[in-house]
Amino acid sequence: MKPAEQTARRPFPEALEQRLEDRFGKRASRAQGIRAHHGHDESHFPDAAPDAVVFVHTTDEVVDLVRACAEFDVPVIPFGVGSSLEGHILATRGGVCVDFSEMNKVLDIRAEDMLVVVQPGVTRKQLNAELHGSGLFFPIDPGADASLGGMTATRASGTNAVRYGTMRENVLGLTAVMADGRVIRTGGRARKSSAGYDLTRLLVGSEGTLGLITELTIRLHPLPEASSAAVCAFPDVVSAVNAVIQTIQLGVPVARIELVDELCVRAINRYSKTTLREAPMLFFEFHGSPAGVAEQARTVQELASENGGLDFDWAEHPEDRSRLWAARHDAYFASLNLRPGSRAITTDVCVPISALAECVAATRADIDATGLIAPIVGHVGDGNFHAIILVDPEDEAENAQAEALNRRIVERALAMGGTCTGEHGIGIGKQAFLVQEHGEAVDFMRAIKQALDPHNLLNPGKVVPGL
Template sequence: MNHPAPPAVGRRPLPPALLDALRAAFGERVSTSDAVRTHHGRDESPFDPQLPDAVVFAHSADDVRQVVSLCALHGVPLIPYGAGSSLEGHLLAVRGGVSLDLSDMNRVLSIDAEDLTVTVEPGITRKALNDALRDTGLFFPIDPGADASIGGMTATRASGTNAVRYGTMRENVLGLTAVLADGRVVKTGTRARKSSAGYDLTRLFVGSEGTLGVITEITLRLHPLPEAVSAAICAFPSMGDAVRTVIETIQLGVPIARVEFVDALAIRAINRHSNMTLAEAPTLFFEFHGTEAGVKEQVELVESLAAQHGGQDFEWATRPEDRSRLWAARHNAYFAMLQLKPGCRSVTTDVCVPISRLADCVVETDADLRASSLPCPIVGHVGDGNFHVAILVDPAKPEELDEAERINERIVERALRMGGTCTGEHGVGLHKMRFLEKEHGEAAVDTMRAIKLALDPRNLMNPGKIFKC
């Protein structure tokens, strides 16, 4: 047993007429098999699976419009599905309905290299997108670790390791096309870099977690590949020393591309999983982008700051294959950490605080975790004040799940007290719903709910997520 999901309020059987209509339109691309439904009814969250009644595999924007229209006609919930890498229960069919799998909508529709933009379908993953851009001299920098779909990254306003320099999905989505709950199609934004024409509907959909519509096309901002890239790791005597190095780096305006924090327990897991021999101490992973001279200047300044806080000599990864191995180890940290406690599930949480409060937040959180009986490694994109805790629990022991949620609540409440947010990049989904009003206030959440019900008055689009309607 995992973490119980919220009760399935209002769940009813799938109308036979809807299933007949879907099969008539899509044939074998409609599945009601237990295996397919189970695959689409679980994610990387700690919740019990919540299975949809049927799964439809879309191949085009017109397929999406047809499915949405049929679900609207029959009053049936619909949950968009990308790569399945959600950590907060976004994909769970808490009220049944249809899971709409967009993974086959994975084409690059156009590359406009002169304008530094690309337009894609939502099912393409970030790695596949950058493979398609390989010969253009451009790349898409948002890197949440998992090989997530661009549609899912847009829906959750993802960020990741490069956000400190290149921003999040919020800054890198220029426009999109979405199918609304009644089947209408709306286009937002343009390929222009800015606009003051009306409400910013693009930003409304970025981070909406599938609750306002199904995204079928996304135009993204691209960036030139840097002339020079250097990566390094540096171990520190304490978490506070490592984080203070980051704070000073950011406050001095060093245009660092990546700076990741990994605590000693997470380093131990990475060493075992990736066959590495890193010092088991609080560690920063750095990456520097720019010209040869610019990178050299960044490196010298950051090395000086690290030395002032007890940082050991930098270990450099200058060859592309060495950098790839280093960052692969960091990206695989989640799966490495799961191996610290065989058979466990992770109650994963993330928060983000103003950079000036980051050291306080991380050090106080570390004290909390040390008092727990559970393994709780910490990693973080600390360049923008964001860190993650993986609380490893035995899913057969309810007392461990309860302890994990108590830890999660203390971490979130600390972040909110310091002027931060309950989630920096995972999204709200099911797991962070109870914190949304604490963060934004009742009036703001009521405003969000009003927008949701204006676009989806019957609450059919991914219902039960973000807030209750």
């Protein structure tokens, strides 16, 4: 396992500890259990606990916290729910973890403008529960019940991105506390603007390294009048992916197209007690009017059949659709269950749709050549897929083999015009790939970071190498 970067930690300043206690009372903690919880995520990197944890409630509290930490030259690490897969919340240089989970109010639902204003600790499931009865929903679905602040910071997407886009397209504006404690408000409630630099897009995907997000204005979408879901098995992965490519190129407005390979289906059947055919499989969902959904489904079924599709099974009732997508969302944990005690190194490449079949097939061949256990899943409607490489955390040779496999997968995707990360972000683990992908542009990223955070206190060690 490649270790998370660790640097020698200075003793935590007693004066800062006292100031945090005075300002936040029991919401500031240095208890070992709380610190340990906030130094662990879903990545394969070693845990790295902060020196203290503060549970914030308001933007003003975040301002006070950032200014106090800046005075003592102590790092600040934002924390949502800890579902990161790239070590974003690991306090590799110590510091204060800012927990936003109690900043979880839905502030303003504007149904007529199809937007909502929320605090960053609101989770996607919480938001959709609050929207019940409004005729609107928030479609971005990364699988985990992540916080909207964390999803914005990592530019998350997920299963619905093929139709509804990513957080980049769905964040209209935000409020952020910058490294010097100043508060900026970007964007707004208008659907478009040409006013100055697009600071909203700069902060979306910045992974907590440029500012701490304390409020969000989010785009909402109409609930579809009708929806249906289906699964279809294929003789091989290439046939399944070819069906996806043809569906996208034909312009069928599917809401979701998800790929799971044979090994992943086997894992899902064991974990979720399903009885899916153990073959490469696509999960579909269609949104629209009843007539539109029926037409989409017929078209896709014909394309699937032309590519050898088998057992095109429908899930039209809400409970059946929920059960089907719950099984898909549990694919990560189902895969871990294939090898109890393992941890997952999860790849996250995304390639142009025309290169998808070749890339997935070559990835499967690479995995098979190593002998490692690694199911493949993917939001293939937008060219994004993951290999979940299962490793023994204590086996250095096996971890090195998995890292080498990941490197080959990324290098192939880059050669095809793709990216090293479609949705998980850079964090700790993909910094070298960032340089490989963007070259000299990384120097400009570094310049932006140094201009906005000259003392490198906001989530240091993440995204840009050498900071």
